Amino acid sequence: MKKSIILFAFVIGAFAANAQMSPIAVQGSKMRDNWSVGLKGGMVTPMTHGDFFKDARLTFGVGIGKDLTPVFGFEVQGLAYVNTTLSKTAIDVTDVSLLNKFNLMNLFGGYLGMPRLFEIEAVAGIGWLHYYSTTGPTADNSWSTRFGLNMNFNVGENKAWTIGIRPAVVYDMQGDYPWARSRYNANAGAIEITAGVTYHFTGSNGYPYFTFVRAYDQAQVDMLNASINNLRARLSDQDYQLNNAAQRIDALQMELKDCRTQAAKVQTVVEVETSRVPESIITFRQSSSKVDASQLPNVERVANYMKKHPEATVVIKGYASPEGNLDFNIRLAQARAEAVKKILVNRYQINSNRINAEGQGIGDMFTDPDWNRVSICTIEELEIEKGAATNSSK
Numbered sequence: 229m230k231k232s233i234i235l236f237a238f239v240i241g242a243f244a245a246n247a248q249m250s251p252i253a254v255q256g257s258k259m260r261d262n263w264s265v266g267l268k269g270g271m272v273t274p275m276t277h278g279d280f281f282k283d284a285r286l287t288f289g290v291g292i293g294k295d296l297t298p299v300f301g302f303e304v305q306g307l308a309y310v311n312t313t314l315s316k317t318a319i320d321v322t323d324v325s326l327l328n329k330f331n332l333m334n335l336f337g338g339y340l341g342m343p344r345l346f347e348i349e350a351v352a353g354i355g356w357l358h359y360y361s362t363t364g365p366t367a368d369n370s371w372s373t374r375f376g377l378n379m380n381f382n383v384g385e386n387k388a389w390t391i392g393i394r395p396a397v398v399y400d401m402q403g404d405y406p407w408a409r410s411r412y413n414a415n416a417g418a419i420e421i422t423a424g425v426t427y428h429f430t431g432s433n434g435y436p437y438f439t440f441v442r443a444y445d446q447a448q449v450d451m452l453n454a455s456i457n458n459l460r461a462r463l464s465d466q467d468y469q470l471n472n473a474a475q476r477i478d479a480l481q482m483e484l485k486d487c488r489t490q491a492a493k494v495q496t497v498v499e500v501e502t503s504r505v506p507e508s509i510i511t512f513r514q515s516s517s518k519v520d521a522s523q524l525p526n527v528e529r530v531a532n533y534m535k536k537h538p539e540a541t542v543v544i545k546g547y548a549s550p551e552g553n554l555d556f557n558i559r560l561a562q563a564r565a566e567a568v569k570k571i572l573v574n575r576y577q578i579n580s581n582r583i584n585a586e587g588q589g590i591g592d593m594f595t596d597p598d599w600n601r602v603s604i605c606t607i608e609e610l611e612i613e614k615g616a617a618t619n620s621s622k
Contacts, residue, residue, distance in 0.1 A: 254298060254339070254438040261431030262295040262438065268394065268424025272309060275397070275417040286310040287422065293329070298339035298438050303327045305355075307422075317360045323398070325355030325374055341440045341552060343387045349378035357400060370402035373412075376420070388436045390426040395419075439515045440552070452598070456522075459509060463529065470506060506533060506607040510568055514549070514601060517563035519571060527568055530605045531576035540609040541582045544568050547591030549600045554590070562587025568603045 268291065273284035287310065293303035305327055311320040330350045352375050359368040376396025383389050400416040428436035508530045510523045519527065534540050546565030548557035565585035572578040591600030 254440060257297070257438065258432050261433070262301070262428070262436070264293045264295075264390075264426050264428045266291045266293070266390070266424050266426030268307075268422045270394075270420065270422030272398070272418050272420040275414045275419055277415065280419075283312075285312045287420065291327075291424075291426075293327075293426075295329075295438070298334045299331050301329045301331075303329060303353075305353075311360075320360050322358045322360075323355045323372055324358075325353045325372065327351050327353030327374065329378065339438065341438075342435075342556075343382040343437050345382060347380045347382065349380065351376045351378055351394070351396065357402075370400050373399045373401055374420075380426075386430075386436055388428050388430070390428065392424060392426065394422045394424065396422075433515070434517065441514050455599075456511070463508065463526075466506065467529075508605040510564075510603045510605070511599075512564055512601045512603070514598075515552070515560065517560060517567045519567050524571075527571050527605075528576070530607070531572055531578055533607060534572075534578055534582065535576075537607075537609060540607050541584070542572075543606045543608060544583065544585045544603055545606070546585070546587045546603045547593070547600050548589065549597035550590050551597060558587060558589045561589050561591075564601075564603045568605065 269288040271284045272287045273280050287307050289305060289307035291303045291305040293301055295301035305325045307323045308319045309321040311317055331347060332350055333344055333347045355372040355374060357370040357372045374396050376394060378392050378394050380390045380392040383391060398418045398420050399412055401411050430436050433439050508526045510519060510526050530542055534542060544565045546561040548561040565587050569583045569585040572583055573580050591602065594600055
């Protein structure tokens, strides 16, 4: 029995190590990510020398866990077993365990970027057993091993809740050792069946689970930086052209004023039209709606323009690249537009009535999918000004 368990642990470890060699990187693996807390309850009954249901007793407890990868995680679990003996204590045994969890669905089927509706985890761990004294002034201590399965149903919009059924086999490793010379003796074992609910906390990636992120090499990073610098240069050129257009408007307004002072009856129509619509582009990381610090100057450019032109409004259109789930990308595109709007309102005090945030779903402006993870801010204002001056004859 002992050799079989050790062999099983080595096989699972080999598969888990192989799964981590995947070229697909995941986001959300910081220390504060992928933590969970759960409540559970059920029954435990002896493996031998007893009736399965008649000798069963209630058990309940809590667990705190963390997923280190989509395949492997751990949990610290505390269980209390309700007393069914003549002891005066309500709880006669407690078991505090450190459990290793292996997600078999992700191990053998690959991680999909978000949890499946139904998943199975293999569980193995050790614990500290504390038997409360029934006859003497002290209590007995021992240690345990636990092997089982977690059959989980992941529910909720973001799969933040898990409802699970958790059958397990628990051994008292001290039991009748050293007399029987067996650590895994059925006479010192119990069958445990519990059910519970677990809540997964949201991580740094904005989700309670791992998300995919594309790994870039330095050459790709340099190319993207060059593209960003080129876009900034184009935006600066647009600002320069807008300033020139503003100067031409001022000059034409002066000419119009001079025409109004002429003695003859003159009707003048001056039309001034800017050559381009002011725009600003904010780029995002894959599967993220957070505006990085490097993109804040592009948001500030929009805010400064709107402060100088109180009549102007802005339309923010959010886009997502075509990778991944379509419904997820539609929500992500809207979230990117809302993220830029939130910064304009909260940081730069721009009236929300002047801002229209629209999610456009999957973008196809550029052939490279990475370039379509953007929010495009377009200024809208009256670009054609008309004036008329009429001097009546005497």
